[in-house]
Amino acid sequence: MRREARESITAFIEARSTSLIRTAYALTGDQHAAEDLLQSALTKTILRWRHVRDNPEAYVRRAMYNEQVSRWRRAREQTTGDPPEIAVRDESGDVDLRLSLESALLCLPPRKRAVLVLRYLEDLPEVEVAEILGCSVGTVRSQTHKAIARLRELVPGLTADLAPIEELS
């Protein structure tokens, strides 16, 4: 690899790795899995650097989302355990609500979680979310709808705090 390419790759990763590891953590819910996911996505990006150097971050993010969904599909074959226990909301405050919601987010399948991460953490418009996930805008809307519905099921006390689902799209 040429020295200039190596230097620009290093500069890009050093500048963006903090933001990217946050996204990876939100997708996986685990530090080691997040590092593994990010490294895998960065490796793919480096291998295609000549084609993606104009906007490498978009490629990394797309690689992360696709990889996470693929891994989950593969893992699903061998993992049939019960979902993690969700903390029941204590009426005393929002801290419990937030903790319950965080646990519930980790119970969502990666594609649904990815839609929420892209829309609410990354604050991307539906069109961009659809482009990254390789699906239609309608699918993004329906996945968001289903994800929120699932969150309501997992955190029953949350219903009162949530706006009607229709408001989301």
Added chain:
Amino acid sequence: MTNDLVEDALSQLANRARPVDDMAGRALRSAARCRVRRRVTASTALVVATAAAIAVPVMVLPAVDGEKVQAGPSGVQGGLDKVLPPDSAVSRAAVRACMNGDPTFPGLTGPPTEGHRARDFRLLATHPVKDGRLVFLGSSKGYRTCLIDKDGKASPANRQRRQIAHLWGTGPGRDPWAPDASVVPLDTGGNVTAYGPGGHVKSYEFHAAGRVTPEATKITVRFGKEPPITATISGSWFLAGTVSPAGTKARAMQQSMEIKAYDANGTVIFETTHPT
């Protein structure tokens, strides 16, 4: 309201992420390993071509009592057909476990023909590993390796439909292996065997498989700095491998592989190290 709640929860989740030391270095090294693997795959194809051109006719000649082996693709296939072991119940069980449908041969188009179907494959060699065994399967057209557990079930990565098999002796590439008539490594490398609940890699298998002539009585394979493993030699074929949990040890094992072959006197008659 919903937006704020979900956004806040996701932010809190993301805030738990710790910065990663030297992610650039890790990614660059990982990409370099990928490039090496790609080169080795291409190079292995050339080794197979060399094996087909030299080793196979040499091995087949006694069987055909001096008759000339046909040159060209049909000669290669015909020659390999003669050194494939006969079908057996054990062979069929291994093929059944590892082949979910007929295999896919990268670069090959058109309907499957003789040697392309799962039923055409035979068990060439088997090697015990922790909680199971590795198997080396081949047909007159191609080959693949696979991990089977102690219950005879293939690892999850090997249960997908239409597994990839590699054609004997096709593909471009240079030869870094310095092939020797006594040992011809054909399939070397590693694969993911299992994923954890979070989707991260749980374990890998590493293997080396290939052709061997009678003068080599012992073959050892060393992955990284781990102790050498004695390969199983089965007729004209050999196979060695091991399974390792993901982690530092597995990463080190991906870095290098050393294959040595010995004759009956214990003299090293073949040696290769990858990457060179």
